[in-house]
Amino acid sequence: MNRDFYVSEPNKLWLTDISYTRTTQEFLYIAAVLDAFSRRLVGYAIDDNMRVELCESALAMALRNRCPAD
Numbered sequence: 916m917n918r919d920f921y922v923s924e925p926n927k928l929w930l931t932d933i934s935y936t937r938t939t940q941e942f943l944y945i946a947a948v949l950d951a952f953s954r955r956l957v958g959y960a961i962d963d964n965m966r967v968e969l970c971e972s973a974l975a976m977a978l979r980n981r982c983p984a985d
Contacts, residue, residue, distance in 0.1 A: 922952040926983040929957065931973070933965065946973035950981070957981050 922928045928951040935944045944965045948958035958977025962969045 920951050925950055925952045926981050927952065929977065931970070933970070935965070944969055946970045948973050948977040 920928065920930075930949045930951055931947065932949075933944060933946045935942050941963055943961060943963060945959060945961045946969045947956055949955065950957045957980050958973045958975070960969050960972035960976065962972075
């Protein structure tokens with residue numbers, strides 16, 4: 916992508932990130948999927964660990980919400 920995030924239509928480029936925050940009892944982790952065209956959050960997942968299932972859940976939500984053709 917060479918950091919060129921211009922996209923002409925939805926579901927052509929999704930961006931992802933993982934972050935965490937400390938609560939009074941534990942850390943919480945969030946994985947997010949953002950559509951670069953609309954700049955909207957299309958999927959996310961929150962858990963108390965950063966295992967692969969966290970990212971899989973965020974991606975599964977994005978796929979359910981957007982149903983991309985390809």
